[in-house]
Amino acid sequence: MIDKLEFFIALAREGHFGRAAEECGIAQPSLSAAIRHLEDSLGVQLVVRGSRYQGLTPEGQRVLEWAKRIVGDARTMREEMRAARKGLAGHIRLAVIPTALAMVPSLTGPFQTRYPDVTFSVVSRTSLQILTQLDNFEIDAGITYLDNEPLGRVVSIPLYSESYNLVTADGTPLSDRKQVTWTEMAGLQLCLLTPDMQNRRIISQHLAEAGVTARPMLESNSMVTLLAHVGTGRWASIMPQNVAESFGFSQNIRTIPIVEPHVSHTVGLVAPHREPNTPLVSALLHEARLLGKS
Template sequence: MIAKLEMLIALARERHFGRAAETLGITQPTLSTGIRQLEKQLGVKLVIRGSRFGGLTPEGQRALIRARQIVADTRRLRDEMRASHEGLAGHLRLAVIPTALTWASRLVTWFAQEHPNVSFTILSRASTEILTMLDDLEIDAGLTYLDQEPLGRVATRPLYRESYTLVCRPDHAFVQGGPVGWDSLGQARLCLLTPEMQNRRIINRHFMEAGVDPAALIESNSTVVLVANVLHGDWVTILPGDLAGFLCDGKPLAMVPLPEQGSAPAVGLIAPHQEPYTPVLQAILSAAEGLEAAPKR
């Protein structure tokens, strides 16, 4: 039954039989057979079928909610039983906003000092994707903004507040002149993250509050691409200070702090609200608390 519920969850997420089967590592006929067997067991039609996947029936939508709960509970039970006789071990899947990847590394390193038998998968994703992936049980936790959009019913552990830095070449006018404010960037040759990224929306809001409407001539969902463009051309970009320091280290680039405007955005760990948490998930939440409280270097 659990395997068939996981098939339903994958199909609802991918909205395509072939892609859902691929994510589960099974063939499409096996997936189709499993869904039909689940429908027979439950006595209702779950999937609207035609020449392609047509969505879930109302009964399928209700079954999906319960399927997510049952699969999550089963995974928690499995992890608890493993921890009871093997110690803390397992695998954690984290999705992280691009601007928090250096902090994800800190968190995993901090965690691994105490729990070396836990492995990780770390994915770079937009903040809205992280929430969807939590709902779909694709990840166990995420690093994202805590106060910029509704998070729903999740546990949160704050890690830091984001401040912003202009990254440019050392011979740029922004380095040679006086202090740089947001209102100074109206005519700058900007390369920024793409509009669906929460970081970009925060930066756009800072520009709006400063009374300027600059155009980003290059957009990317990769901060590495942004810094590479600054390195090889007359571009400037805006990044959180911590990430800028990491990406600029050892490169002929300059960092110019930008003034804070209002309350700095909070970033932290989120996880599905559960009682009780699995031992591994409780440990990563505790690690986030410890990292947030540790002296910053």
């Protein structure tokens, strides 16, 4: 039953029988047969039938909620028994908003010192993608904003507060200032993150509150790309404090605090709200609590 529920979750996530079968490593007829067997076992139709995938029935939506809970519990049980036999080992999939990528070693470094048999994969994702992938078992945990947009049913651990600086090259407008205001951003040629990024929505909100409309001359989903453009002297940007220094860019880039008002937002670790969590995620949450207190 567990494998059929996993197939069903994959189908709901991919919205396509062929892609779901490929993800599960089985042939499409085998996936279709497993879904039909699951329907027969439960006595309800789960998928809207047609020439192609057309979504889930109301019963299918409810079964999907149960499937995620059951599969999550089964995975937790397997990992807990493996940890009991061999100690903590395995792989953690971590998704991170672009503005927090530079701080990830502060979490992964101490964790791997404590648990050397655990490996990580770290990918850059939007805040919405992080929550969606948590829900779909595509990642184990994420690092995102905690206090600006709804998180849903997750456990969250604050790590640090993010405040904002004007990032610009020496010799450009405002580069000789010790602090600047949000209103003064109106006269600059800005490069910012793309609108799907929560950081961009936060910055646009604070600019709007200061009477400034965000019309960047360049957008990217990469902080490195933005910093590279700032370094040319043609663009300026608005970024979290110390991002430029963290990425090790040239000394001609200046970071100037933005005030009137001074604003900050909390960034932290999020993981599925499940008791118990997997041993790996539980250990990661513990490490995040230590980091948040330091």
